[in-house]
Structure formats: C-alpha cells, structure tokens
Amino acid sequence: MAADGTNSAPKKIFMWLNPRSISTAFEKCVSFMDGAQNWHEPYLTCLFNDLFEDEETFKTFPGMKVFAKQFHDAEKLVETGGHPYQGGNLRLSKDFNWDWVKEQLEGPLAEGKTFMFIKDAAFSIDGHYDKLPEVPSKHTFLLRHPHRTALSVRHVLSHLYEFPGKEEDFDIQSGHPFMQWEKLSRDPMYNLWNYVRENIDPNPVVIDADDLQNHPEQMLRKYCEAVGIPFKKKFLKWEKSDEYLRGFYGSLDQLVWGKNEGVYDSAMLSTCFRPPKGPIPEKAPDNCIAYVNEIMDGYNKMYETRIKPE
Template identity: 40%
Template sequence: MASKPAKQTRIFVWCWPRSISTAFEKCLSFVEGVQTWHEPYCVAFNGELMANPQAMEPGSPIAIIFEQFAAMMKTIADQPNEFSDGRFLSADKFTFPNIKSMLEEEETAEGKKYIVIKDLATAVMDRVDCLPDVPSRHTFLIRHPHRFLLSQRKMILRVSNHQGDPADFDMFNSSPMLRDSFYKRDGMHFLWKYVQETGKDPNPIIIDAEDLMNHPDKILPKYLDALGIPFKEKYLTWDESEESLKTWKGSLDQVVIGKRMGVFEKAFKSSCFMPNTHTTPTKEDLTQDIMNVVGHILPGYEEMYENRIKPE
C-alpha cells in the first residue's frame, strides 16, 4: 500500500530490551519538535499474551507475574499516580490495528515536527501489517546479545523473586513477556531487512548502544544529521526530572508498572549518557538459558554492527 502524505515525520527506534533505549528515548524527547510514543506495539503484544489462557499454568512463575500485573493494573485504574495528568492512555486502547491508526494521525500539539516511536522489534515482527502507512524513518538501536541478555536475565531474576540457585533460573520460563521462540528468531535483523526490501525505509539507521554511551558527542550529531534534524549541543544532556515524561504518549499502565518494578526507573531519571567501560562478556560468562538462544541472534547483530553509524 502506498504511504499517505504526512506533515510530521515518523521516526521509529527499534531495539532489544536492556539496550539503553529508554534513556535514548528520553534524550530524543528533548529535541525540539519531537513527540514521543513509548512502546505502543509492546503493549499490544503483551495484551494479547495476557489474554491467552494457554500462556500460563496455574502456580507457575508466569502465572504469578500475571497476577501481580493484574493487581497493579487495578490499582492504576482506581488511584491517581505520578503520570495520571500526562498524555498517557489506558492499555485497552493499544490493539495492533488501533496503534496503526493512532500513528497515522497527525500530532495536534503545537510545534511538533517529528513523531518518535520507541519499541521492541519482537513485538511487531509478526504484525508488520500494522505499521503506519505514512513516510517513516527506521532506527535500529543494537547491542551485543551477550550484554543485553545478561542484563535482561538479571532484571527478570529480580522481578521474579527466584528463591533457588540463580544458575538454575531460566528467564524464558519465568516471565510472561518472554518466549525463547522469539529469541530464536532475530526480530531486529528481520525488521531491518524488511523495511529495506519493502521500500518503507531504503536507508535505515543503525546505532550501537555502547557507541552511544561512550561517544554521544559523536553519535548523536551524526544520527540527527541523517534524519535531517539540526543538532544542538544542549541535546547531550537533559532534565533528570520525570515531569518531561508527562508529554509522552503510550500506555499509562505499562509506564507505571515498569517504573514500580524497576524496569524503567534508572532511565526515567537519566540526564545524560554514562560511559560503559566494561568489556563485552564472553561465551564462558553466559548461562545455559542464554546459550540456548544467543546463536540465533548473534549473526544478525554482527551484520548490523558493520553497518552502524561509527563514532570516528
């Protein structure tokens, strides 16, 4: 289908979890003329999963986390919270077809020229029909799989309140938002190829998370220039307050739950990119659950890495 004309440029930022994507999203939200959308497709993906009775067994770690989510969502619906007076919507608004329609609509807030949508590639890889039919640029924020998978495992281990030996923990069986089958299909690499082959974006932009953290003064100007957005030195730092998040769009439930569970808290309070001096973990540092999937996504990462914006 041919793209519809649009007054505002849609800029997608696709990522894996634990790739400093929310800090990058907050950074971009301070760029003049930007309206931010926070993970709309992820909300739809999770909503379909939570509505599927086959997704869990009674008493399983997944079922327990489902119950925690349900209790939190009821609290969010019944009581005001720190983001209630923002632009966020209830989670039930986020179905895949509805997201497509919302992202095709022009932003009404004054002065907005760019609509930045940060999301997980795995959430949309089976629903590319629900990408908006408007001209869009696509960014891929990559990170070495050893890094993001170990970080994600650490976070899920904490959220799941695992009581046994951490070595025996399998994060893919302990969270309703994870399935090892999705990690055995490289959603980032698939989507990168898809937008090129379909003409949705013949020249998608790739940024490596470590490059961004260690060289923001070089990566951010090159990135904005590739998008045709003037760079300003002030974009390298931003207000650490969470007040700015109230201008974002997305699911109120997801943002509040993510903050309360510690998933977004550090990024929400960020004010700059912090250098990462740790070396990339080796294969010997990986746990068995990660070993079961990493081979499926490492080749795609390596190909994309060669095509990234480089700091030099």
C-alpha cells in the first residue's frame, strides 16, 4: 500500500505466453475476479492484420489462404449477427492497429474496473516493443513445457491448415508460417522476458502451467500477491458458459473465428484448473523437435526464476 492508503500496484497487468499454454483458461479465471477489465490478444490482432494485408504472405506461405478464409467466414458471421457476443466491448479486427492498441492500453480503466489484464502471445509484439504502453505496468509470463505445447500446437494447426494426412504427420516447423517467418526472432518469449528485465522490471513474474494445474490455490494466490490483486478462494471456480466474453475488449471476429474452429473450446468451457493429462512427455516427436529446440533453452532459463508452489 502507498503512504496514502491506496493500492500502489500497477493497474495494467500483462500475461505473455507461447501458444497452447492454458492461457485462455487463466484469462477466463481472471475475468471473474473483482474489477477485472480483460483485453484479449490485441497485439496478435495487429499481427494478423499485417499478415492478411500483405500479398507477400500468401506468395510465401500458400497455406495461409486457408487460415485467412476462416477469418473471412468469421467476419461474415459478425456482419450478419450470427454469433453469441453481440452487445459487448469487442470490436472488428479492422479497427486495430499498433498505435491504436498502444493508446487504448495507456488509457484509463473502464468505469467500475480496478485493473486491466492483457493476455497476448509473446511473438505478437516481437519487433514492436515500441508499441508497449508507456505507463506503469506489471509484465508476467506463463510458461508451459515445450514438449506439451508442441503436441498441442501440432493438434490445433493440423486442423486449422486442413492437413489432409494424419495429425502425427504434420510438421509444425515447415507447415506453419509463424515458425519460419523471417520477421520473427528466435524464441520471442525469451527475448521479450529479457527486454522486460533490462528495460521495465528486473523481476517479472513467471509461473509454470504444470505448477498452476497441480497446485491451483497456491499458485493463483502467489500470482495475485505478486501483481497486487487481493486473492479470494472464489477465484478457483468459475462459470462454464462463454458469456463472460461479452465483457472482453479485443477483436470480435478473432474470437468468433476461435469459437468456429474450436481453438478455445476447452478453455472457454472450463470451470477450474484441472491437473495435466499425464506426465510431461520425455521427448518430442521428430516433426516437432525443431520447434522445441528453438524455445527449450529460454524455457529452462525462465523456469528457474518462476514462482514455485510451497
């Protein structure tokens, strides 16, 4: 607490992650906390806009045409009102650009809100650190073991790119633009963590998904303490419905796309953090190993700094 009795904790809290790290379930959990104003992946929306507006994207990565069509189908649903998120704070993707997002995240909290929680993929902001809000913020990072994320990424991407063969045969390195896109650095999550340590906060909060799933009360309590949110046991359970998304800020058509393609199903319909399914795989399949090798070293270094369960 500050000397005047007010809470001095930053009112803007970021959660950065690699894809498939149970972050959307965490985001849902936070949405049921008192005073939360949730922003869903605003920088990723800007990145998607850049990709879809650049003709070179589809020349270099023809598979992106399938991805883009899925977004176009979501846009058409939005235009006709054929989706469940009418009447909320969500906006069309076309309204998003880097400067606008920075301005929104630097702005005041919505009426009745006490903190802003921004969940986004670390690779989304890669090369755009100048678009981070220049206001007091707490940057936090959600890890998940690369062997777990690689298998989950392969499962989702083989569907999104309409891979004609077996899921086990889909190569996530050669089959997905983000894994080989020359504009992205190697291991954007680790690079962002280092940037935050060197320029914003020498001790950013790091938590691990397995710790969270195995020890939800301990880890959520410690996370809340680290970012200045008063912890309550009621945070450990939430409603199964996805109605909470009506109150989100972010891209309407991006969320509709995710719902259409089943990307967020397990998270959106979750009610609590459940234990992980089995132990961490000892090794990654051959068609995932290149991806794992890119992020494993950074994961290990960040893991050593994580908040640990008691």
